[in-house]
Amino acid sequence: MASNYTEVFQDPSAVEKYAERTYAPGTFSSIVSGRQAGWLRGFVPNAFPLAPVHHDFACGTGRVSRMLSGLVSVSHGYDTSEAMLQKGRELGTPGHAHLVRPGLAVPETDPVRPALVTAFRFVLNVDLHLRDQLMDFASMALPDADAGLLLVENHGNASSLRHLRKTFGRLDASTWFQELSHEEMRDLFDRHGFDLVGMQGFTLFTQGCYRNPWGPGAKAADNLLASPLSKWASDVVYIARRR
Numbered sequence: 001m002a003s004n005y006t007e008v009f010q011d012p013s014a015v016e017k018y019a020e021r022t023y024a025p026g027t028f029s030s031i032v033s034g035r036q037a038g039w040l041r042g043f044v045p046n047a048f049p050l051a052p053v054h055h056d057f058a059c060g061t062g063r064v065s066r067m068l069s070g071l072v073s074v075s076h077g078y079d080t081s082e083a084m085l086q087k088g089r090e091l092g093t094p095g096h097a098h099l100v101r102p103g104l105a106v107p108e109t110d111p112v113r114p115a116l117v118t119a120f121r122f123v124l125n126v127d128l129h130l131r132d133q134l135m136d137f138a139s140m141a142l143p144d145a146d147a148g149l150l151l152v153e154n155h156g157n158a159s160s161l162r163h164l165r166k167t168f169g170r171l172d173a174s175t176w177f178q179e180l181s182h183e184e185m186r187d188l189f190d191r192h193g194f195d196l197v198g199m200q201g202f203t204l205f206t207q208g209c210y211r212n213p214w215g216p217g218a219k220a221a222d223n224l225l226a227s228p229l230s231k232w233a234s235d236v237v238y239i240a241r242r243r
């Protein structure tokens with residue numbers, strides 16, 4: 001776990017790498033992101049009869065706001081990195097980008113509309129203190145069970161094929177490798193007065209599987225099976241509701 005997680009994304013070269021390499025067209029991350037977009041675009045209109053106000057915590061370059069374009073009344077992205085927000089503007093992210101200090105993000109709520117809070121690609125590599133910052137933010141945006149929904153991505157589910165890398169692979173110190181279990185996420189939600197109401201998987205396989213000669217087979221299997229086998233997916237989005 002990077003102890004300087006928040007600072008890492010202040011560095012323009014880290015931002016460039018995230019936007020131009022990690023999410024370059026055809027990469028594992030962009031394929032998974034495409035599946036997430038497809039699912040979100042079906043899920044949100046079903047879950048919200050009235051278009052919600054979207055609050056994206058640790059929004060980065062605004063990946064989630066772009067996925068939800070046209071389906072929410074407005075998107076607000078909150079992040080501690082001006083460099084990430086600037087990249088988001090260059091990518092045409094819709095809505096409003098808020099530069100915030102760690103732990104001080106306050107959601108721009110709307111009294112007549114429900115809220116959809118998202119936090120993608122954040123909880124896995126941060127410590128409990130930063131996870132609590134997310135949950136405090138979500139609690140402000142979602143004060144009761146009728147206020148809306150919280151969606152949180154875990155891109156390192158501990159009960160997935162990815163775990164084999166920890167058991168048999170080589171983990172060098174220069175790359176982050178964390179795992180997060182459903183139980184840890186359930187505990188986090190529970191501690192902040194949220195119930196886990198669902199989970200949706202987006203890939204059973206790992207980045208390495210997409211690169212090897214049977215990569216096309218892994219992609220095809222994921223297209224069919226990641227959703228029905230969500231519990232064992234390496235990338236999962238949890239759906240939570242305030243109690």
Ligand SMILES: C[S@@+](CC[C@H](N)C(=O)[O-])C[C@H]1O[C@@H](n2cnc3c(N)ncnc32)[C@H](O)[C@@H]1O
Nearest residue numbers: 006009058059060063079080081084102120121
């Ligand atoms: C891996 S990026 C994910 C960006 C985006 N959510 C996505 O899925 O593409 C993590 C983001 O968390 C932001 N971040 C780090 N610490 C934060 C904090 N304490 N509060 C809010 N955002 C933070 C970083 O600046 C970075 O943009």
